[in-house]
Amino acid sequence: MTLSDASLDPRDQRLERQGRILAWGAAACALIGLAALLLGLFLPLPALAGMLLFRSGGAPDSGLVAVAALCLFNGVGLVAARVGVAARELWSPFLLALIAAGNLILLIALGFTAGLVALVFAAWAGAGLWGERASFRRNPVALRELRGRMRGGRAFLVITVYIGLMSAFTLLLYAIYSTTAGYGSAAAGETGRVLFIGIAGIELLLIIFIAPASTAGAISIEREHLTYDLLRATLLSAPAFVVGKLEGALVFLFVLLLAALPLQSLAFLFGGVGETEVVIVFVLLAVTALALGATGIYFSAAHDRSLTATVRAYGLVAVLMFAVPLLGSLALEIVNQLLINPGAVTNQPALETVLVYAGLLLTSLSPVTAALNSQQVLVERQSALFWNGTLASSGGTIPMLSPWIVYTIIYLALAALLIMAAIRRTRQNREPA
């Protein structure tokens, strides 16, 4: 399992076997999740919901949606663990332990019986990996990338300038907004909210522009600098190479995100923003960084030249971050028009259900709409996770997920697919022209 498709040695064969167990686990979780989602949305079965999540306390259909979301998270988690195991990443056994422990807690606390699937597969693979624990190590590629990035005063300077600019922007925003806002706690809360949204918006832009650029050249530059063959001649595996490159690029980006957290927390001084919102925004930014970084890595593995890889990566990012939300908002507008027009959905609860879920999906495609709608749900429904929506046509309720959860699942799955595709492309033993 070296960079090209060389044969596996016995240790890698054992790791590959455990990886396959995790892949099967991921597939099982995804299947259960999708089945629960379809059943929960369109054919609520109280008995099934009770069986899969017997202490949810909510409506049966809402329980099934919760089961679906948790199962899909489990699936994505097991895929990440599978890639981590193949790359012999130090974090992968911890991720497996986290998946097992999390599902155990959910099983005990909520009766999340569907989590048993992830628990069993994680424990099964984990037990098989116990004998291989010495194989897990610090990724040499990530270590080399980070050494290069953090060397000398360059990293310090970049972080300082970044925080300086963010602080200046925050001050400017405060200066502009405080002159127009009134007095009192409501106005302060509004100021806090504006500052928070402003900083998060700048960070999102930063991620959109930096994440693909920092990874799109990561693999192709090895070819351009004639170091790719040196690596291919070693025992370095394709997963270790791709994951190492991604880690090397994203760790610095996460350092920037973390460095800006104190600035975001300024909003707490003014009020109007809670810890839940800060956590949700951080998760959305982190997932976006991972997905866009994975986009860059995929194109870098697929193209020999960094320029081509960068242009194509930005092309896909533009589609994901701008074109899809734009088309989505147009479609959403049509959906909303249909929903507020009483004639369109009268006596058609099934159609209304489909339209409501289409609206949820469309708002969950962009980090901006997902964040704003999640915050709206948080304020109006007092829920960061699930709630029950009411149908205008029948007065009945349907289970709803907060958009940030849907966004996270979609983009984590996209990141996982792109990383696996990048590994596949890297393994291909490409001949010189």
Place this chain on the structure above:
Amino acid sequence: MTDLIIQTQDLVKRFGKFTAVNGISLAVPRGAIYGFVGPNGAGKTTTMRILTTLTRQTSGEAWVNGLSTLQDAREVRRAIGYMPDEFGVYDDMRVWEYLDFFAACYDIPEGERRKLIEDLLELVDLAHRRDDMVDKLSKGLKQRLSLARTLCHDPAVLILDEPASGLDPRARVEIRELLVELAKMGKTIFFSTHILADVSEICTHIGILEAGEVIAQGSMEEMRAKLQPHREITVTLKDQDAVEAIKSTVSNIPHVVGVTELEPKGGRARVRIDFTGDDEGVSQLNQALYGAGIAILGFSEETRDLEAMFMRVTKGIVT
């Protein structure tokens, strides 16, 4: 039977319609310093890339250390240290980090790497540049560092593509000495080169490649014997009459296989005698000519250098 560390059989590599390697069968004995010589485009690099598992052959078989480059690619990679013709630059690394990174890529445990790096830097005489940035090193030092990199995982064979290319004379001599040192440590060295002086200086074996085919290979002694099967003795004579005299005299002397009249030089006639005898025979030949009363001005044995051998066997075909 010779213990071969590299062996190929009818190796063929085609890129579309172009045949880069055309039925190469190599035999490199364990412990040899094997010079792989040939004009540009002869297929040396492609053959090396097949041996290092970086390129798949179109047909034929290749084994390194008894392992197939197709079926046991990973184990082949453990057995070889590869140095391509271009030094891959990581311009943001220190010398020790460069070696540490590649040692990690070869799965050398972290605890063993520090001592390994010190030893390797000592071996290639770069210990004093341990903390320097790689891109600040001269080309000669980079080649030495590259050589240290190939040794990280203690491979049995080093496959080096033009290791002395573009180096100044001193750096070339240093690399050459290093290769001899490594051979003494038991490593087999298989390297391609254009510099025939390097081959004749250090190689125990040679393979000559042209237009994707091996046109000659073997130990240096075998090759010299094969390419120069008899001694060539040039006799310089006072005048043209002596030429005829010498022709009739040597025709009766044992081990003389031919006499060729050469172009006169400086107004003096010259004759080349092809002789298969030993040193004693050469001495007797000399005495016989003097004994026959031939006016000889000069009597010398020509030794063909490797360059002449190379020119004789190759046809100058460039693909």
